[in-house]
Amino acid sequence: MRKVGRVNVFSHLLPGGTLSTLERNPDDYDALYNWALVLQESADNVSLDSTSPSKDDLLEEACKKYDEATRLCPTLNDAFYNWAIAISDRAKMRGRTKEAEELWKQATENYEKAVQLNWNSPQALNNWGLALQELSAIVPAREKQTIVRTAISKFRAAIQLQFDFHRAIYNLGTVLYGLAEDTLRTGGTPSAKDVNPNELYSQSAIYIAAAHALKPNYSVYSSALRLVRSMLPLPYLKVGYLTAPQAGKSIAPHSDWKRSEFVLNHEGLQQISKADQKQVRRSLSGRPSDVSNSDKKAIKVEVPDIVSVSACADLTLPPGAGLCIDTIRGPLFLVADSWESLDGWLDAIRLVYTIYARGKSEVLAGIVTS
Structure with a gap:
């Protein structure tokens, strides 16, 4: 039977009845988890220069309790999540040292376990990305970009769960x-x-x-x-290329699809006709110019009309990274130049819609047009 470690030092921080519970059943992972939480909360209230016990001592002990709890119950996702936070707090105290690097690696491993056990956690994904970002600042240069790219994927996944x-x-x-x-x-x-x-x-x-x-x-x-x-790309939020069918023809032979320029702002997504491209170029060079959309056949999607935005794969689309904008008037299918480009378009359109849905379109309009 395992013994509860360092009871004489930290037992005064135990929640009421926890010590007797652990004495009767040292394998009570809920009691260990609750003890770890109290230790972690106590560390938050201790100044960095405190010595009895120090902030780091409390966090280290909390980590030990999380370790014990998760060994007993490997599916305790909240314990992995809070354990990762405790490890991260210890890493922050050590600057850009080898010890900090090891702690950040441990934190990322625990965030990964927390997400594996509960994939629907944008906060865990966000924290995972932050830990990776901190780690990228310490590791050798040859490893940095791979870690940064992974951090980007975690932040993006968090946004996709909560726009x-x-x-x-x-x-x-x-x-x-x-x-x-x-x-x-x-x-x-x-x-x-x-x-x-x-x-x-x-x-x-x-x-x-x-x-x-x-x-x-x-x-x-x-x-x-x-x-x-x-x-x-003022006065727009995003400017780039998408391959599109003729306006009003969601299903068309691949030969009828054309790669053309699109602009996105607080009002919506708009295809730029050849006649309007010079106006876009002037606006991007610092000379204000509104796109008139003189070509009545050009594609235009207004933000209030959007129902959903998603990636799609369909044989009716030309080869590439498919994008579906479902609107109140029906779906619009487009194809991005690459999967990297698709991620950018998906995020930008979703963010513009989310800003609209939260009643903040005027703030975005002020950013791109003022």
């Missing part, structure tokens, strides 16, 4: 900005398949602008927006 999760939206913007800085500093992209720094800066600005639109009173978001706003 208005502004913290994950902002965090995705910051990690993309950091990736752009690193890519620029190392002399550009190593291969043709990678996104160039300017595109990464633009993507970063989209997420930071969206986070600010959802929470305009958050000073951190406001400050970040001032840094990146000029990186947006």
Whole structure:
């Protein structure tokens, strides 16, 4: 039978009745988990210069209790999640050291277990991404980009579970900005398949602008927006290429589909006709110009008409990364240039709709048009 460790030092922090419960049944994982929570909460209330016990001592002991609890019950996802937070707090105290690197790796492993046990947890995914982002700042340069790309995927997954999760939206913007800085500093992209720094800066600005639109009173978001706003393709939120059928013809021979330019702002997604492309170029060069959509056959989707946005794969579409925008007038199918490009379009359109649904379209309009 296992004994409860260090009872004489930390037993005063046990919830009422927990010690007697553990004495009767040392394998009571709920009691161990509750003890770990109390230790962790106590650490939050201890100053960094406290010595009896120190913040790190309390967190270390909490980690031991989480370890014991999860050994007894490997499906205790909340324990893995809170354990990862405790490990992260210990890592933050150690700066960019080898010890911190090992702790951040442990934290990411526990977040992974928490998500495996409960995939529907945007907060766990967001925290996992943050831990990876911290780890990427410590590891050797050859490992950094792989870890950063993984962090991006976690933030994106969190947003896909909760479209208005502004913290994950902002965090995705910051990690993309950091990736752009690193890519620029190392002399550009190593291969043709990678996104160039300017595109990464633009993507970063989209997420930071969206986070600010959802929470305009958050000073951190406001400050970040001032840094990146000029990186947006103003007066639009996003400009890029999609392959599309003729307007009004969702099913058409592949030969009838054409790659053309689209713009997205607070009002919706709009295809740019050849006649309007010069106006777009003028607006992107700093000279204000509205797209008139002079070609009446051009595709236009207004934000209030959107029902859902999703990736799709269908033999009726040309080869590539399919995109379906379901509207009150029926579905619109488009094809992005790549799967990387598709992710950007999916997120941008969903964010614009979410901002509209939360009644914040005017804030977004002020960002792109003022």
